[in-house]
Amino acid sequence: MKQRLNRSSRLPAHVAVPDYNPADYGVGIVHLGIGAFHRAHQAVYTDEAISRFGGDWRIAAVSLQNSTVAQALNNQQGLYSVLIRDDPDTRCRIVACIDQVIALRTTATEPVRVQQFNRMMQQLTAASTKIVSLTVTEKAYGIDRRSLQVDTTHSAISEDLAHAGQACGVIGILVHALKLRRKEGIEPFTVLCCDNLPENGKFVRSGVIDFARRIDEPLAAYIEMQVSFPGTMVDRITPASTDELITEVETVLGARDEGTVETEPFSQWVIEDRFPGGRPRWEAGGAQFVDNVAPYEMMKLRMLNGAHSLIAYAGYVAGFATVRDVMQSAEFVVLVRAHMMAAARTLPRLDAVNFDDYAASLVQRFSNRAIAHRTYQIAMDGTEKLPQRIFEPALHAIQHNQSIEAFAFAVAAWMAYCRGVNDNGEPHNLRDPREKEIVSALRAHENTACGVYQALSALTDFMPEQLVADTVWRTAVIRHLEVMLQQGMLAAITQQCDS
Incomplete structure (x- = not known):
């Protein structure tokens, strides 16, 4: 084992070092x-x-x-x-x-x-x-x-x-x-x-x-x-x-x-x-x-982080270990890009940013083959992340007569992930602060798309009441989840991309 890095270390010339003491x-x-x-x-x-x-x-x-x-x-x-x-x-x-x-x-x-x-x-x-x-x-x-x-x-x-x-x-x-x-x-x-x-x-x-x-x-x-x-x-x-x-x-x-x-x-x-x-x-x-960071914050949460959550849950359930692996799938790229643009339609205008260009840059960053960002790492703490990343833009879409399909698919992918097993039959822990509550709720319902949706949409202080009460939203999430459970995540992605 080599000596630990310290201020006396003689580093190679190609390593950039601070020019201050x-x-x-x-x-x-x-x-x-x-x-x-x-x-x-x-x-x-x-x-x-x-x-x-x-x-x-x-x-x-x-x-x-x-x-x-x-x-x-x-x-x-x-x-x-x-x-x-x-x-x-x-x-x-x-x-x-x-x-x-x-x-x-x-x-x-x-x-x-x-x-x-x-x-x-x-x-x-x-x-x-x-x-x-x-x-x-x-x-x-x-x-x-x-x-x-x-x-x-x-x-x-x-x-x-x-x-x-x-x-x-x-x-x-x-x-x-x-x-x-x-x-x-x-x-x-x-x-x-x-x-x-x-x-x-x-x-x-x-x-x-x-x-x-x-x-x-x-x-x-x-x-x-x-x-x-x-x-x-x-x-x-x-x-x-x-x-x-x-x-x-x-x-x-x-x-x-x-x-x-x-x-x-x-x-x-x-x-x-x-x-x-x-x-x-x-x-x-x-x-x-x-003066106000909120528009930038919202853009990032909905377009980048929302797409990241989609990649994490759908990718992990489908058997992809890293984001870069996910982005090697042409259909996955179509799915991710569509999610970003659906999210962009829920955002206020931001003069300094072109949302099409921002989405393109995100796809390029996610595709970086040198970065092994694990889907399982991103998937943790879903109950903390989905409200601002997915639910808020979904509510905006409903209120403004926009399509909710991208957000419904992302939530269905999270619900599939919450079952604790991927499409290869490999079990996993959820690593969520409400994991025990999620597991208990799922055990109390049938292992069907309707049963899983009913269990997870009823978690207290999680899914907004307006979404829970919306039959179009409920139908869309269950429809996607049913394909995921019966045919697998890749089949669900194919159907979503073809629709």
């Missing part, structure tokens, strides 16, 4: 949830900003669930590589903007480590910390999307309300840190949600204020008036890192990098420019600053 710059950002996406996206933009414009904007990251990434990056002085794959070419760069990674837990099942919690709070309450960014996925917040209030049945929310001074959930951590800053007379940080959610700034703001109101009404009023929550739209396809990737990168670098990530050349970050305490010059990496 990390030790010359301080920390200005705390990031909660340092997964592969953050390392391939926001951290890269920050690295570019420091390289070109300087500033104390390095990142102190927090791993909320385990110590794997913390051990990897802390043993490498915060350095890691990004492998940018563009079939047939691959480029490699080093990112140096991570100052440290604090791991609250060793594993997800273990309690929070007090010393690490204190280190996190010390960084969150430092006057130098101007931004707290987040990529933790929707289920970690514990916010009910319909009411925009915290879900008191969510384990992290209930525990943090009972023990606010030792908060370990995302919302509780933010509220506790803001409370301490207010007490010490330190200006609040900006909260920057980078999760793939509609109106993500408003979403997190509502949850933080509601949580604060339950423990400290003046604090809630302070947050409402003083704390900024800009909205963002983020986009970069980033598969989960694997042991095979680490081995490959070791050959590329001549050093071992256990924090490496792989990604595509394309990257997009649209941000509402509301940072009272300042921000890095993320424009250096190509970030776009706008």
